[in-house]
Amino acid sequence: MTKFIRGFGYAFSGIAYAGKSQFNFRFHLCALTIVGIAGWYFQLNTAEWLWIIAASGMVLLSELFNTAVEVLVDLVSPDIHPKAKIIKDVAAGAVLIAAITAILIGLIIFYPKITHAA
Numbered sequence: 648m649t650k651f652i653r654g655f656g657y658a659f660s661g662i663a664y665a666g667k668s669q670f671n672f673r674f675h676l677c678a679l680t681i682v683g684i685a686g687w688y689f690q691l692n693t694a695e696w697l698w699i700i701a702a703s704g705m706v707l708l709s710e711l712f713n714t715a716v717e718v719l720v721d722l723v724s725p726d727i728h729p730k731a732k733i734i735k736d737v738a739a740g741a742v743l744i745a746a747i748t749a750i751l752i753g754l755i756i757f758y759p760k761i762t763h764a765a
């Protein structure tokens with residue numbers, strides 16, 4: 648059981664590392680907080696919340712994997728290497744795809760509500 652709880656500690660320290668070291672991770676957390684407040688304001692239904700939660704989780708997940716990939720590349724290839732560049736750029740591309748997907752989901756959910764309220 649203590650091993651299980653310690654595992655949570657390691658996971659939280661990994662998330663805290665990403666939060667401390669990655670501006671993008673903090674930016675996405677702020678954006679997701681604003682989306683959460685907007686969702687509460689517009690009283691999203693259950694299905695809309697599920698989409699927002701799934702999109703948010705996908706963005707944070709991709710940020711965490713991107714951070715892990717960056718640290719791994721810096722560890723194994725501290726010098727400039729074309730393959731190190733490809734690995735980092737592909738990981739960054741995954742974050743971009745997740746962010747664009749989340750923006751599209753957010754637009755589909757919020758755009759009609761914002762225009763209807765205006």
Ligand SMILES: Nc1ncnc2c1ncn2[C@@H]1O[C@H](COP(=O)(O)OP(=O)(O)OP(=O)(O)O)[C@@H](O)[C@H]1O
Nearest residue numbers: 669670717724725726727728729731732735736739
């Ligand atoms: N070892 C390397 N060899 C070749 N190109 C690299 C290497 N490290 C980084 N790069 C290139 O420089 C870019 C920026 O690298 P950096 O390590 O600053 O990552 P980052 O994506 O900006 O992350 P961070 O949020 O930590 O600044 C990478 O996306 C990659 O194109």
